[in-house]
Amino acid sequence: MGENAELRVGDQVVELPVVVGSEGERAIDISKLRSQTGYITLDPGFANTGSCKSSITFIDGEKGILRYRGIPIEELAEKSSFLEVAYLLIYGRLPTAEDLESFSGSVIHHTMIHEDFKKFFAALPKDAHPMAACSATVGAIATFYPDSLDPRDERHVEVSIHRLIAKLPTLAAYAYKHSIGQPFMYPQNKLDYVGNFLRLMFGNPCEEYEPDPVIRRALDLLFILHADHEQNCSTSTTRLVGSSMVNLFGTISAAINALWGPLHGGANQEVIDMLAAIRDEGMTGRQFVERAKTKDDTSRLMGFGHRVYKNFDPRARIIKKACFDVLNKLGVHSKLLEIAVELEEIALKDDYFVERKLYPNVDFYSGVIYNAIGTPSNMFTALFAIGRLPGWIAQWVELHGDPDFRIGRPRQIYTGPTKASYQTVGER
Ligand code: CMC
Secondary structure (H helix, E strand, O other), X not given: OOOEEEEEEOOEEEEXXXXXXXXXXXXXXXXXXXXXXXXXOOOHHHOOOOOOOOOOEEEEOOOOEEEEOOEEHHHHHHHOXXXXXXXXXXXXXXXXXXXXXXXXXXXXXXXXXXXXXXXXXXXXXXXXXXXXXHXXXXXXXXXXXXXXXXXXXXXXXXXXXXXXXXXXXXXXXXXXXXXXXXXXXXXXXXXXXXXXXXXXXXXXXXXXXXXXXXXXXXXXXXXXXXXXXXXXXXXXXXXXXXXXXXXXXHHHXXXXXHHHXXXXXXXXXXXXXHHHHHHHHOOOHHHHHHHHHOOOOOOOOOOEOOOOOOOOOHHHHHHHHHHHHHHHHHOOOOHHHHHHHHHHHHXXXXXXXXXXXXXXXXXXXXXXXXXXXXXXXXXXXXXXXXXXXXXXXXXXXXXXXXXXXXXXXXXXXXXXOOOOXXXXXXXX
């Protein structure tokens, strides 16, 4: 007999089963609450609500632990590669050498975009935000694959997965090329995933392009660190939109939009803009931190704080170290990195941040690396999207295989007017 919770509501007492996860996390299962009592739960921002059971990613926010399929992020960061991590997340296990070769080969062979689709970019203004371009093109590219969009068909799902992982970097790079007026590059199959993306972004048809191994490795690492983060805003979007049984392209297009927001993935662009503003306005780190604490000032210390982590975000630790390594190897001196380090030191000793348990998150240092390798700041969140894509896909696949699958449809407590009569215009 499992553990139960007892809930007294009105003159009723109901027993609610307790569900225990493999790491000992406990949840009260309220799925029968409304049918048994007529009550629903209310949890703005879902801070206390588990929306699913999942075996993909484990986070302990108090201890600062992150694992994909049980494997600590630190080990994956050191030993793995992005496509291997993508495979691990989506298929639930590390690939054999043959699995990885076949997966990588298939992905590389799907990187090209239909010639007609390139015209889509011509309709976008030069200063279109790349996240708008990515979301629009990922949604629109589904029009080329009407025969393989059924989320219940395993073969359709498999080819859509490979197409999406392959084409999102191409679409993101084309959004960038369009913005700077350079020709779109064709993918080159002899390059690996990240090398190919770097060439699509930074190469041009007039010259040979050889990806710099330091930059290639740095980007691969950043993609690994962004690959999944359980039920965050864009992943919950993936699950909610996916639960309507729409195809994978429509789902991922919605997830990209959710990621774009400055409280979520858009924070990486906000961080670099914040660091640049501090530099350009000659503000001190202390002055900015004071501003970020002031309630009537809308500035926050971007790249700080997290709903789940009340300790160091383990990804931020790895990225901070990588930041120093990469900049050192590239011989780049970054004033922005100096400002970031100063802000971190001040905030970590400041009572406001200490009391609220606000630590640097994944977005605090990542932009300094993107910046050092020549990426414009409005592309940062698109890079996050490329990294997060395998996580969204893994969660979508898990949702569709879940025996508890139902369309996502929360309830509400209505607080509007009670029944009222319609008044004609003359009566108003
Ligand atoms: N700077 C200043 N104050 C902050 C910050 C910050 N970065 N983050 C939280 N606070 C304060 C907030 O004002 C509140 O104070 P009080 O209790 O006095 O009202 C308290 O800390 C709790 O904050 P919250 O907004 O209720 O926390 P939340 O869990 O709802 O939000 C968050 C989490 C990440 C949206 C928030 O910390 C934030 O806005 N951070 C800056 C944006 C950012 O870096 N986002 C990236 C998140 S990690 C990667 C990702 O999700 O993509």
